Amino acid sequence: MVIRKRKVKKVHNQRFTVMDLLLFLILTLFAITIVFPFYTSIVVSFMSEHEYLKNPFTLIPKEIVFDSYDTLIKQGNIVSGYKNTLIHLALGMPISMYLTCTLAYALSKRYFPGKKILFVFIMITMVFGGGTVPAFLNIKELGLINNRWSVVLSNGIGTFYVILVMNYIHTLPNSLFDSARIDGANEMTIMFRIVLPLSKPILATVGLFYMVDKWNEWYGSMLYLNKASLYPLQLELKQIIANAQILDDVMMTDSMYRSMPTFSMGIKMAAVVLTMLPIMCVFPFLQKYFVKGVTLGAVKG
Amino acid sequence: MQKQHRYTDRPDCAKRLFIEMWKNKEIYLLIVPAIVWYIVLCYFPMGGLSLAFKNYMGRIGIWGSEWIGFKNFEAVFASPLFFNAFWMTIYMNIVMLAICFPAPIVLALMLNELRLNKYKKALQTIFTFPNFLSWIIIASIIKNLLSTDGALNGFLAALNMNQVSILGEKQLFRPLIYLTRIWKSAGWSSIIYLATISGIDQSQYEAAEIDGANRWQRLRFITLPSLMGTVSIMFILEIGGMMSGHFDQIYNLQNDIVAQEAETLALYIYRITFERTPDYGFSTAVSMFCSVINAILMITANTVSRRLGGGGLIGDVNNGH
Known part of the structure; x- marks a missing residue:
């Protein structure tokens, strides 16, 4: 620290x-x-x-x-939410890491024609973006509505993370790459065999950031996915909370629902606990890696 | 770079460039997927902003719809609801800059001055934790705590006091937004400032101590000035997201009673697009308005901060090369 x-x-x-x-x-x-x-x-x-x-x-x-947990798991929504979020992570993490690493590696090279242009090309996206509506219509025109790839792909690259990795690679000694190049190693070899192993600390940090981002993702899913069977965990939680609210209101007026076993606050909180459980369990041990990301960025800035 | 000399004696620039590019062909191959991603998922939507000047037809898509000039913008600027949301956005952001922005700085200074180091680490872990949870979770927890049948009212009932309905009170909604914002993210932002503080040259403090500066003076004349660079970067980032920010938080915390109290542009866009029959041209015009103002604010803040010697965000990243 x-x-x-x-x-x-x-x-x-x-x-x-x-x-x-x-x-x-x-x-x-x-x-x-x-x-x-x-x-x-x-x-x-x-x-x-x-x-x-x-x-x-x-x-x-x-x-x-454990009544609330029993009811919750019997309803099954939270289970399908877990499943979908894990699928998003499994599909999204390799994509995000690969794209981030290749881009950061290229940008950290001393020179190749078009490097400046590439840098401006990605920086523009940090200053200017289309916003919600064009992004939604874009996904719609790509035909990805109700397809989990919409969520996986739209959370592909975090430009800020690319810059973090790039800054870190900058601090590695250039002579390493040069000698490898003289030995006849191609770019792929240099990147995967030399640069990335040496960048493990920052890759761990950026990987964790990506994971948390993907775990907490709900806005894209809310816009692009309409089928409840595709909802990720966060969206299921949102639904459970909204439904419990409605059920509460209904129960006050309608005796028909009296027979249903519900303790809405308990169920809501059980859903909250299950949703934040992974982060809650690992955070105390991994906090230092998150902090590292910031400090590595701060040193450079 | 040495090898370049072989080609410099030739006047043929294009050929030289081509040779340089050929030497780096592996790099280009490597970054093709990333470039495709940026084009399809960032630049297509940017191009999609052209819809602001079009009359959207679902069947023929963005690119085929007919151009109608500034009609969408005329409709936007004639809409009182848009202006309400616009002023609300500006108002709430100014309050947030005044309250939520300095909070992590104060927190960082306080944590830095705390003498108990083991305890300080534990505190940092606690403070940073909420930042890594989604607003859906945070909002649920806050509702559990503050709702009429929640823990706070249970506590008040145990003390034989009157119930309070914080979530249903219109005047309390915006303060709730500001406070929960600090509650969630001040701890994490303070880490950024603490990292800067730990990078300050220790000999400065020692010299000041020898010169008889007390704790407060050291804070005022060494720590604070050293933080200004980071402060300005955070400020630029904050300003640059002003028009489109805070959707997650407000959307998840609001309920029907207080919905009108904090309808910023981000919520307004969402409501007119996804909660009723959408006029995509109109929505995109509002979207574009936000994006343009954001970019202008960010670039202005960046320029001003650099002129004042505070260091800019965009410039710094460039210097990193």
Whole structure:
């Protein structure tokens, strides 16, 4: 971690003052406001309806039940959401990584005719874009509506990630590539055998960013996919929440639905927990890689 | 580059260029897929903006539809709903620049001054976490917390206090947007500033300490000035997305009661395009308006920031070469 550098110097001649105490309190309070909503959501997802109705504000539930998860998985939406998101990841990750690496490698070369043009060509997309409507019509004219490739392809390259990788390759010594070239290696070999193995740290970071982006993707799916069987996880979650809301409203007026076993808040929160579970589990261990992406970018900028 | 000399004595530029290109043919082969991707998924939609000057016919597509000049724009600029959304976008963005933009800077400075290093790391992990979740998740969690049958009201009921309905209160919706924005992303943005702070030359601090500068003075005269470059880059990025940003957040947090309170251009475009019979020409005209203003704002901010010596985003990336 970057922040480590400072701590060595800071120890001498400093006492723990009122100012420090105040900082400690403010930062701790902010941390609590972040943790607490997640905590209550997780608690609610494990509560029984009976207990929730008695008191929605429960820090430690008396009994842990899996009713909400049972109902949710029986409905099956979340399972198909998981399946679709995993398919998007499996199709999208190799494509994104391949396109990003090749482009970054080319842009980090010292010279080839058209390099400047290529750079401007991709930078323009960072400043100017068509926006939602032309993007939607474009997908429509490509005939990709209701086809998962629409989502996979429209999330293909993140220009910012290309620049991160490019900046990193810039810091590698040129002599390495030159000597390989003299030995008769072609560009493919240099890229896959020398450059990419040396760029592992940044590739790990960029790969993680891509994964999180693809995991959280929902807007493109909402526009391009109309079949519920194709919905990714995030969109399923959105549907579950909207449906639970509607069901709540209906149940107040219509006794027909009374027989259905629903504890809508519990189901909603169970869906939330299942959706964020992978990120929640790995984030504490991988946070340093995300931070690395920023610092590697910052060093260059 | 040495080999080039063999060709320089020939006047035939085109041939030289061709030879250079031939030498690099593998590179071109390598990047063809990426270029195709940019053309099909970025430049086609940009070309699709021409629809703003056309009358869209579904059967013949964007390219075949007939040109109608500025009629779509005339309709857009005659629409009071468009202007409402436009002013709302500007208003909310100014407030966000005033409140949400400085928040991560303050957070970074506070984290930097915190003495407990183990604790600081744990805090950073917590602060950055919400940024990696989608607004759908965040909105659900916030609704669980604040809805009338949620945790907050349960807590208030336990204290025998009156219920509050924060999500159904019109005046509270925009503040909720600002606060949840800080809540979600200030921690992550602060990492960017912390990275810059950790890159500051330590001898500056030591020299200042010897000269008798106290903690506050060191913060004011060393840390803050060193942050200005990063601040200006973040500012340019923020400005450049002003017209089209924040859709995810507002769309997921809103409900029918408060929907009108924060209808920015991004939501307006979505609503007129996907929630009713669409007039694609009209929507595209609004889209184009946003894109053009975004680009102008970004380029202006970039230029101004470079003139002031703050360093620009676009220029910096170029210098990286």
